[in-house]
Amino acid sequence: MLTKEQIAHLFKFCEKHYVYYYEVQVELVDHLANAIEEKMASTGNLAFDDALNKVYADFGVMGFAPIVQEKQNQVFRTSKAAYWKFIKEQLKWPQILRALFFSALLYQLLLHYETIGIVLIGSIIFYGIVSNLFYQIRLARSIKNTGKKFALLNYSSHLTLGFPAFYFLIQVMLHLDEVYPLLYSILTGCYIVLFIASDKVTNHVKEKLVREYPEAFYPAA
């Protein structure tokens, strides 16, 4: 059986070979450890480092790259499916009421009190951007504290960030000096749906990771 220090060395080895995500490292470390133990058992005096080099050679010229690539694809597909699930959930009754209410309110404001309506849109977008930035800061802190980076967290936070660009794009396309109440209120309703779905996805992902990798979040446990 490999020692704790040797296992720690295998995590470092994975990092050195461009495997930065903890989900992938965990699986590779176990595989490497099993293969090293097997090699050392069959060859009496084989040193740990020599066994590791032999085992790594079995991964072929591409090394860990295909595994990392497929993991990224898997995580992307999983995140996309989660987003769709939560977006669809927000479009169902009675959750849809929230977005409809905001859209209707905004429509009326833009018709009768244009400035207040525009300030409200700006505030909603600003809140979305700031929330995302805070999420990124918390994520960076978590990586710094635990030393572990998760692919799933990396892919589950950027959906709403690009959305404000739509407003500007539409403004440019449909003349800068006009406000379109119906279009803007529908877009803001969509933005709210997207934001709530994104929030639910990130919570869902965090809960899943804590459940699956408790040792990464609570090292003493």
Added chain:
Amino acid sequence: MNNPSLYKGILRPIVIRLLEENKKMYGFEITREVKSLTAGRVKITEGALYPLLHSLEAEGVLESEQQFVDNRMRKYYKLTPRGKKVSEHSFGEITEFITHLQNIFNLKPA
């Protein structure tokens, strides 16, 4: 293995079948089980196995759980209820595939 390309298309049903028989397995165990069942003639490479496992997990065919074993975490895979249905289907496909090969190459069933 004499010709690895012959096995490329059937790695997926092989993995599904093994998981159906053994309930739950980890990556290294799968590679060794295949080696043992084929007396060392078929070797599943790590570069092919793990991407496949991750892909099957994303499709909802497999689910995973972790256990702390020998100073490290070990990831076990098992079939989901959907995976069990896929397993039945893939077993049928493979049986049909073998029959076709037997017909093409005039092989007698073992």
